[in-house]
Amino acid sequence: MIPERPITHRYEDPVDAVWVACAERIGYRIRRADDVYAGFDGIDTITIAAGAALDPDDSLAQLIFHELCHALVASDDARKRPDWGLENVDDRDLVSEHACHRLQAALADRFGLRGFMAATTQWRPHWDALPADPLDDDGDPAVPRARLGWTRARKSPWREALDEALAATAAIAAAIAPVAGPDSLWSRWTPLHPLGSPLGPEDARCADCAWRFAAGPGYPVDRCRQHRDPGAPVAPRIDPDWRACARFEPPVRDADCADCGACCRQAFHLVPVSRRSPLLTSHRAWIVRDAHGAHLPRPDGFCVALSRGPEDGPPYLCTVYDERPKSCRDFPVGGDHCLLARQRVGLSAKAPWGR
Ligand code: SF4
Ligand code: SF4
Structure with missing residues (x-):
């Protein structure tokens, strides 16, 4: 006969423990129950279904994270109402739910956790269709709400609590992913560049x-x-x-300029012309003098001196290249302003929103 022994400790899922502590640090208590999948009492308690009731690709950690994101995108009034004021019985609450997903994905992305901390249930198709930058304005009315949530998430105590919970989750995932099978949720973690991008x-x-x-x-x-x-x-x-x-x-090299022209179109407002510029006589009709001084104007964003070039050649050519103003001569190809101009016309990648 096996002797009875006193059991004084029980196993806890480490990532679940991290997120329970995160919620408590922000001011929410976590309760487990069988009568809801996930809910909020309008005061301080988030209720999550017991483990067996969760989808196999779900976790207590993800559901806490999801509910915290609801708190962040909710209005001040909704944050004091049961289930953050959502009923999800028709499409009225879609913007709030989608804003929650966008914020959740943006926060998770910074730690390679979009796959591991993914929304589940009937919301998964929407989650899987989110763009690379979920806070980029693509016309979805959920974006302004998600951005508001992001701004809140970057303030204390949210910032410290979320960053530390996400970092701890990523550290645990990094340890387990190498031994996880292909169908394990742990295999959905993606290693990141040291600066936090994929x-x-x-x-x-x-x-x-x-x-x-x-x-x-x-x-x-x-x-x-x-x-x-x-x-x-x-x-x-x-x-x-x-x-x-x-x-x-x-x-970016000099040879890229003719195909780019970003600094000559749409990126900056005008080009100053100095008192010694030959353009003052050779192209007098172009020069505008106003409160900004003498300059080459840019009607419709394009510098007046910019031509589109021959149909089969490079699209952007400066028609006064040898006489171009000093600011054009000094403009460093591949420098800060060059890359900014290229970003503005969509030739270089924008930084993700909020950074
Ligand atoms: S943007 Fe370029 S320099 Fe910066 S981290 Fe990525 S690869 Fe490195
Ligand atoms: S933005 Fe940079 S690459 Fe483009 S035309 Fe100007 S200097 Fe050249």
């Missing part, structure tokens, strides 16, 4: 990327323009030997 082509390195530049007082170090946080004083450091991220672009 990994790019296997044979490309940061050293060869258009977004890399060297800067620093006295001892220049490699940095990445693409990952510059608008609120940060400097762009983040990179190791040129790192495998490139998905935002990798080959360097």
Whole structure:
């Protein structure tokens, strides 16, 4: 006969434990029950169904994360109502539900967790159809709500609680993914570039990327323009030997200009013309003088000196190239402003919204 023994500890799923603690840190209590799949009492308690009732590709962790995202996209009034004011009996609540998905995906993306922390149940098709940047304005009315939620999520105490829970989830996933089978949810975690974007082509390195530049007082170090946080004083450091991220672009060279023309069209407002410029006499009719001084104007966004070139040649040609103003001569190909111009006309990748 096996002697009875006292049992003092029980096994806990580590990721579930991380998310219960995350919710508590923000001010929500987690209760398990069999009468709902996931719900909120309008006060401080989030109820999630017991494990056996969940879809096989679902988890307590994902459902807590999902409910927290509902809290973030809900209006101040809805945040104090049961189920965040949602009934989901018809299409009236679709914008809120879709905003929750977009925010959840945007937060999860920063840790390679879009696949692992995916919305389930009947919402999964919508989740699977979300774009690469779920906060980019593509006309979906859910985007402004999701962006509002993102702004809230980047403030204390949400920021610290969510970032630490997502980082801990990613660390656990990174440890388990190598031994997980192909049908395991753990295999849905995707490793990220050290700066937080998905990994790019296997044979490309940061050293060869258009977004890399060297800067620093006295001892220049490699940095990445693409990952510059608008609120940060400097762009983040990179190791040129790192495998490139998905935002990798080959360097922009002089030869690209004729096919690009971004800095001459739609990207900047006008080109100043100095007092010594030969254009003042050779193309007097073009010059405009106003509060901005003498300049070449850009009606419809295109510089007056820009031609579209022959039909079978490069599309953008400067018709006064040899006399072009100093600001055009000094414009560094592949520099900050060049890449900004290319972003504005859609030739270079935009940074994800909110960064
Ligand atoms: S955009 Fe990506 S590949 Fe390019 S320098 Fe930055 S981190 Fe490296
Ligand atoms: S934006 Fe850059 S690549 Fe494009 S035309 Fe201007 S300098 Fe050349």
